[in-house]
Amino acid sequence: SLSSDQLPEQQLNDYGNNFIRTQLVTVSGAAVPVPYGGKVRVVNVDIDPDALYARGLSAQDVSNAILTQNVILPAGTVKIGTREYDVATNSSPEALADLNRIPIRYANGATVYVGDVAFVHDGFNPQTNLVRRDGRHSALLPILSNGSASTLAVVNGARQLMPKILAGLPSSLKVDFLFDQSVFVRAAVTGVIHEGVIAGCLTALMILLFLGSWRSTLIVITSIPLSILTSIIALRLLGQSLNVMTLGGLALAVGILVDDATVEIENNHRQLHLGKPLRQAILDGAAEVATPALVATLSICIVFVPILFLTGVGGALFAPLAMSVVFAMLASYLLSRTLVPTMVLYLLAPEVRAREAREAVGGAPPRRSLFGRISDAFEAGLHRLTGTYEGALDWALEHRTVVLLVFGVFAIASLGLSPFVGRDFFPAVDAGQLRLHVRAPAGTRIEETEAYFQRIEDYIRQVIPAGELNVITDNIGVPNPINLALSDSVTVGPADGEILVALKTPHGPTAQYLKRLRDELPRRFPDCEFFAQPADIVSQILNFGLPAPIDVQVTGPLAESEKNFQVAQQIAADLRRVPGAVDVHVQQILDAPRIMVDTDRALAQQVGLTQRDVAGNLLISLTGSGATTTNFWLNYKNGVSYQVVVQTPQHRLSSLDALHRTPVAIAGQSPQLLRNLADFRRTVTPLSLNHYNVQPVFDVYAAVQNTDLGSVSSRINGLVAKYTKEISGASSIVVRGQVQSMNQAFLQLALGICFAILFVYFLMVVNFQSWLDPLIILMALPGALAGILWALFVTGTTLSVPSLMGCIMAIGVATSNSILMITFANEQRHPEFGGHDARAAALLAGRTRLRPVLMTALAMLLGMLPMSLGLGEGGEQNAPLGRAVIGGLLVATFYTLFFVPLAYSLLRRTPPTNFGDEHGHE
Known part of the structure; x- marks a missing residue:
């Protein structure tokens, strides 16, 4: 865990990713993904949509200018007399402020610079993953054991190396080992x-x-x-x-x-x-x-x-x-x-x-x-x-x-x-850890999700005595894709997150605390969905990366997805009535809010624009130029290259009207406002699409409490037989997870x-x-x-x-x-x-x-x-x-x-x- 009273979140992520992680990977047997939480440090080029429109420019023009005039290219060498000289150019500015001086266009005897329509500064990408430790924002750097490496050897190696790493970092940076499986x-x-x-x-x-x-x-x-x-x-x-x-x-x-x-x-x-x-x-x-x-x-x-x-x-x-x-x-x-x-x-x-x-x-x-x-x-x-x-x-x-x-x-x-x-x-193991997944209503922005988590965390502190509580860590939102590939997280959006609770020794039975939370949290927070995930290393291995020991998969062709999703919901409803079955939920979310932009292609063509131009300008404005082209600026002070991202700042896109006024143009043409080229409507969209053997799959996850897995499994087999009759021959219902392994x-x-x-x-x-x-x-x-x-x-x-x-x-x-x-x-x-x-x-x-x-x-x-x-x-x-x-x-x-x-x-x-x-x- 990385935290500080003085450093901003982007520096927590920066130190974790570029200075601590790069040295920890040298520990034999260690696999170190990128940090969770913090804010990914980048060079922000915050464009002003009104200034762009006034000068006949678009976000694409700013991105193209930086892409062509901020490059890291060698020039070569030259031999003059008895010497051979290395030749270099100022292809990339040494000072960050000099990026404001990059010209975008020369017209009517005047040059338009980046600084005229945007603000270049040391910033961060829009935050999609937020980590809190005991209520304070921080970053979390996971250390995994690779292959057959010993967990104890990896942890000991990391602990021995950490003082040397911290010696070269600011003293205000605090590093603690949390959820140490060793x-x-x-x-x-x-x-x-x-x-x-x-x-x-x-x-x-x-x-x-x-x-x-x-x-x-x-x-x-x-x-x-x-x-x-x-x-x-x-x-x-x-x-x-x-x-x-x-x-x-x-x-x-x-x-x-x-x-x-x-x-x-x-x-x-x-x-x-x-x-x-x-x-x-x-x-x-x-x-x-x-x-x-x-x-x-x-x-x-x-x-x-x-x-x-x-x-x-x-x-x-x-x-x-x-x-x-x-x-x-x-x-x-x-x-x-x-x-x-x-x-x-x-x-x-x-x-x-x-x-x-x-x-x-x-x-x-x-x-x-x-x-x-x-x-x-x-x-x-x-x-x-x-x-x-x-x-x-x-x-x-x-x-x-x-x-x-x-x-x-x-x-x-x-x-x-x-x-x-x-x-x-296998019998349940009390490792003194809780891992609770919280899912707010689909489409909830990460700031509101954090507010939910704060209230839930306050209640957890009421359930678990303070003398037994070691630390509570919240991991909210979607992390880096690398981390998703290396963990069993089922987070699919900013409304999702996990609460990890570590207990002190000695402590009361973890299962009793979990049972009380399962009973009370849905009643106190009816808008949210709760389910426990395996917290200890043994349970995670036994679940094969799944979030629950029971996984009822409804699989079939894409054309039957709607019917199969309804069957999955019916199975979940029946499974909730099975004694001992808990944390029953359908993993896939199909009703996340979406704003659909319907471009009038004929109208766009009349002003010299194509669908690609409209989509490209909108992508840069909303997501950033890093989604289309990558551009880096080298920080000569710490030796790290940071991505340069052209983007409309989030505070300028806080309403539907602001989205309507997004300028769209191509080089050499006057921009058009997006509302003049397209209609807008609200709809829904799936948050994630899962496949098994190429075909779409819907997962009904469940766990057991106060009973054995076998008795619940027997009831599930009855449900599978019942609903198999309601799907076509091209679809199937299969029980996987610990039940299958058992x-x-x-x-x-x-x-x-x-x-x-x-x-x-x-x-x-x-x-x-x-x-x-x-x-x-x-x-x-x-x-x-x-x-x-x-x-x-x-x-x-x-x-x-x-x-x-x-x-x-x-x-x-x-x-x-x-x-x-x-x-x-x-x-x-x-x-x-x-x-x-x-x-x-x-x-x-x-x-x-x-x-x-x-x-x-x-x-x-x-x-x-x-x-x-x-x-x-x-x-x-x-x-x-x-x-x-x-x-x-x-x-x-x-x-x-x-x-x-x-x-x-x-x-x-x-x-x-x-x-x-x-x-x-x-």
Whole structure:
């Protein structure tokens, strides 16, 4: 933001465009459009229509004179004697006042100069874009990140360069950074890191309690950062940056990364308790879990594969998250097969030797510390839990049919929650910013629009407490076309504008303030139309540059535009009655006021004029000569070339009579007043024309409030079907925006999940050499899906792309736990381990694998707990992911511990025959 108590608005724009912007573009990754607001500095040649008419001249004559006599052309060089001289002419005056001395015409022994019919001065173009900051006129210079550039890097580069730039500018110029998106990005990244750290600490504490050994815990928590570091290196090699999504994936992976190392160590402890030496216990434990752990790891990785093939913004956002999880998982598996056994050999050796020494002499165990006593109590409690679980599982095996039926009915009945769990593309993020678009009656001049904005801004200050309000910025009117191409602005005229509100931290819920403004502003200002636009960077990306998440497009041939516009208005009227639909409006305005000048071509021809002469003179008088020909004057003091604009000053065109008296002429002829050549009438005109695939399009925009996007989308589909019957076959009605992206992403993810489950099944078929065992393993998945639905329903969370990500994660982890359960059950069927029948093997597998299953599940649940709360800046984005994982894994764990053993005992009547190949036993 550029403001000053002393400098005029044209200098604010000039400094922003020609001195600050030209240096900011050197920041790597920065794209800097021209400034908003201020007044574009030019050399004004303000013509006097009466003086022109009195001297037989027109605006075109003045423009031609300046165009031919104010030129910047080199003359060349000349060689005289021993020297070579550069030759220059006074083709362009050095002093601005000298432009008044340019001759226009010589007649009757007298020369008419520009100064006789015009006033040349340092001025500005008529203002079409006005920026106010807290009620004061200013200029706004946007800084965008270009392509894949880091937002933080661009902002830091701009901030570092700004003091150097300001050192060469007047001290009265004040520059402030407003609406800094890096603040939100930095806070969101910090929040994700904090969530990961908290998750890691909670997980480490849980492992410490379960293993009862700080040495074993150290081994596990050492493998986690190494896995994360490996993933970061892989992401860097693929050109990915550390952002909210990649860090979110790493935070998500913390709970899973525990699994590989924990299973390895827990199995080593079990081998040690069987009386084996440490080295042999490590080798046997590693051989026992290597293959099932690999299958479990690959199963989790496979379920993330569909995300890599997501298209659109969903793929751009979540593919890096999926890659970070997959790379961390693969690294964790490799470390658990290499580093973890090595650390176990060296770190657990003292504990093993101390225990063996006590057993050799029959001595009593040493006095336990406080933690030792806590660990003993936890171990005793876990032992009681194991006994209780074994009894419950034994009872369930006795009543297998009833229990299986209950589990099945629960999973099927939970599907009934689907209609009550809404659908959104992405959850809303509270970035502490509001962006309100205000549209005054069509044709309102920018000065009157500013008055509207002042009154609206005063009311906003009544709604939002002063202690929470940081800054209010108004951006009124149409900016430079370059800025329109680089923003999602839908401003179409001087009656349009945006109010940007930034809140301080902490602040109340932004959605509540927005709801109150939506309710009250139309009532207080019935002449204006209001709708909110995405303010934060995430929402802007998700909307693909559209001003609203819902865009109903009515497209058709030009001949049917009138009918299609009526249909668009009818759709908007019906859509306003849909519960939850807000900010409904038709973007195109077709009734802006116009004054039509109907030239009598025959009459003009009689006085030697053509339609082109009339239009050209009128264009120069009203818009300026810059619209037809460009001419520049070099300011030798600051080195900037400013456009020279011949134009009738606005204060001389404040009435219809002044327009009538516009002189029209061509060189060598006496001018004619415009009223003598044309008739004038009032009519209307479109303010903007939009096209889609060449054809005219009318956009019905809408947003949602207090509901989900999916429910509103369903109602919109009904409206589309209704009004499609009322348009011709050459026209069409299509719903675009987030609705279209959401439906595509949901379809892609649903198909991807189905294929992922199929791939996981075939992977397990290859590993188990059985079609039945993988089917039993996948029987935990209905429980995961039921848990996800219950978690979303209870927490009031909608089904979105992040929650589907959580669904994928829950499926992977549930499959992983079930693989370990069935693998151990199959081992117990082997004669080497007793040759148990299916029921006994299921019971033994449940009792033995209870600890690792609980450790994996609790590690994941604790790891997801900070994320599910969504407390950090932008935490709302990943909260559905955490909640889906917690709900899915919570229920899936019960299915793994009960439903899977019951199904195994029922379906696996005959023992497997490929023990050696399957489990690594010779």
